[in-house]
Amino acid sequence: MTISASLDQGRAAFAEHRWGAAFEELSRADHERGLDPVDLERLSTTTLLLGRDAEGIDLATRAHEAYLEAEDAAGAARIATWIGIYLMGKGDDARGNGWLARARRIADSTGTAAESSAALLLVAAALDDLYAGEPGRAARTFAEAFGIAERVHDRDATALAQLGQGQARLMLGDAVAGLALLDEAMVAVTAGEISPVASGVVYCSVINTCHLAFDVRRAQQWTIALDRWCGDRPEMVMFSGQCQVHRAELYRLHGAWADAVTAARVAQDRARLGDWTGSFGAWYQEGEVQRLRGDFDAAELAFHRAAESGYPAQPGLALLRLAQGRSRLASSSIDEAAAEADPSTRRALLAAVVEIDLAVRDLAAARRAADELTAAAAVTEIPMLRAVAAGCEAAVRLEEGDARGALPALRAAWALWQELDAPYEAARCRVLAAQAARALGDDASAVMDLEAAREVFDALGAVPDVLRVDELARRSPGSRSTPxxxxxxxxxxxxxxxxxxxxxxxxxxxxxxxxxxxxxxxxxxxxxxxxxxxxxxxxxxxxx
Structure with missing residues (x-):
């Protein structure tokens, strides 16, 4: 086979998303004579998508050096920026910052290069602000990056800037504008306008952000799209595990817990093959299911494996501590996580904060957390956030002695969870409704709600909740007691x-x-x- 044939076939395979063939042919062409910077970049991308992380970065470094040798400062700065962003995403801050510093130095050395790589460099700077808890500053920088990217027709940078603006807007509490920007970023992905790595980044980031924003419907729609995108690229390792993580999260919400564990374990396998993007969620989602089933040892192991990725396994780990009877440890760990979290992540922790604060009898703290959730839900029409806020409000009202005031919130929460097809959460509302009914002297309604909740918990395999319902039933005036x-x-x-x-x-x-x-x-x-x-x-x- 001639050199040109290997190269031509490698380029064709790359264009058709046949990553295995692209890697084989481009590697052969590189071995025979060597590749130019553009083809080295293609080979690097292919290698990264196949999960061969270290080798992919080495090839990207070679492409960067080849651009320098060809006196293409714009190309050298651009790929240096991508290497920096990639390494920062993995948590390798030292090397990532080094590459970004190199990209800035190269870009500053020539006006042409500065213009063409400035957008990506601004995206990287804005990401730093976003992760540092400065969403306002990040939003302004992302907007500047978007303007430059549009002017120089850099579609990757345009999509990433829109993604970042959406995330920043959500952190600032503007859910409508934030989610609209996420949808706009996804248009470029689904239209096939941006590169494979940028597409995967946008897909996974948008779905993660939708979950943080409690927008489960959007998350489900984009998960289906991501599943289709990954399915069209069967050899791809990177992002394939993350796709399974999103599937697991949706399965768990909808009560298909066995399917959730299966998806989580597929994600764990993909992580072992090289998809580091899904390593946290692969273990965290399994931990959540095992916690809900009452298999606390398996949950403990899974949460610790999740934490090895560098992210705290919260709120799952704190709720596990509560289930284990270690309520003070649960309280300190969830309080620490909530205090350190950015606003979006903090909102996702507040329901656990309320549950744990009520368990340790800190009613004032539970009320503050419930009020924070209620305020967040008041400015959005997202059903899941409204359901979570209403459920927490009802739980706090019950502890405050206002059983009658808790019932309307419980009815609203139960209806929303039913609409979202979330059986476990809906059943928990029935348990709270039973407690409220009993406090109001309506024992018949209490028994009915407990029986309905127990049936759901039993079908799900939620052993701790079954036992709790049985204990509540034994305390019921109309129930048969047991020693x-x-x-x-x-x-x-x-x-x-x-x-x-x-x-x-x-x-x-x-x-x-x-x-x-x-x-x-x-x-x-x-x-x-x-x-x-x-x-x-x-x-x-x-x-x-």
Whole structure:
């Protein structure tokens, strides 16, 4: 095969998004004679998309040096900027800042290069402001970058500047303008106007931002688009794990928890293959499902793996501590996370702040957090944010002794969660409604709400919530009381299902000795001596 044939086929494969073939042919052409700067850049992009991170950066460095040798300062500054942005995104700040400094030096050395690379450099500077909690300054810099990018027809920089402006606007509380800018950035991506790496960055950043803004409908629409984009590029590793993370988050919200874990584990596999963009979410999403299922050891492991990526595993880890009975640690960790977060991320933490503050009896702090959520929801029509705010308002009102005032907020929250097809959150509203009804003396409504919530929790496999509902039901004036603890009830229920002690131990992550002890306590409390009698008791007392 001639050199020109390898190069031609490599370029064709690149244009057709056949990354494996592009890598093979361009690498062959590079080995035979060497590539010019543009083709080296293509090979670098291909290598990065295949998940070969270090090799891709080395090739980008070679492309940068080739541009310098060709006295193409504009090309050298542009690729240096991209290397810097890429490394900063990975958390390699020292090397990233070094490359950005080099890009600025090269751009400053010639007016032509300065004009063509200024937009990307301004995007990088604005990102620093955004991550430093300066959204106002970031918005102005992104706007300046957008103006330059439009003038020099740099479509990548244009899309990234729009993305950044949207994120900054959301952080400043202007959800309508922010989300509109995100949608506009996505138009360039879906139209195929920008490069593969820039497309992936915009896709994943927009979906992440939509989740932070509680706009689950937009997140779902763009996740479907990202899924299609990744599907059209089956060899691509980078961004493919992040796509699975977004799928997992939506599955979890909609109650498909087994599918959520499957998607999270696919994302973990993609992370091992080289997609570092999804490494945090891959483990965090699994941790959330395991926490909700009551498998606290698995959740602990997953959250720690998520934190290894450099991002705090919050609010999941704080809520896990609360479920483990370590409420003070839960409170300190969520307070620290909320204090350090940017405004958008802080809003995503506030529901957990309310739940944990109520658990530690800090009613004043819970009220402040609920009021902050209510204020944020008042300026937007985003259903999920309104549902979260209404649920938190109701929970605080209940603790303040205003059960009657809590009911309208609960009805609104439940209706919104139903509309969003979020069964777990809707069921939690039913539990709060039962508590409010009981406080108002309406025991019949309380029993009805608890039974409806328990049915949902049981179907989802939300064991801690099932046990909590059972405990609330036992306290109900109209319910049959039982002397058994929540764990003993769980053991009796599994005995009634015909499970052996070994099977029960495996399902509850206990030792067989511990299960034996629980069963002995059950027999002693109930005055029975057989598993058949325990089964009969379970059915007689509606424990099944």
């Amino acid at each position: 058994l603890t929540a764990r003993e009830v769980e053991v009796v229920r599994l005995v009634a299902e015909g499970k052996t002690n070994r099977a029960i131990a495996g399902q509850l992550y206990l030792s067989e000795k511990t299960v034996d002890r629980h069963l002995s306590n059950v027999f002693a409390k109930l005055g029975i001596s057989s598993r058949a009698a325990a089964t009969a008791y379970a059915y007689e007392h509606a424990l099944m």
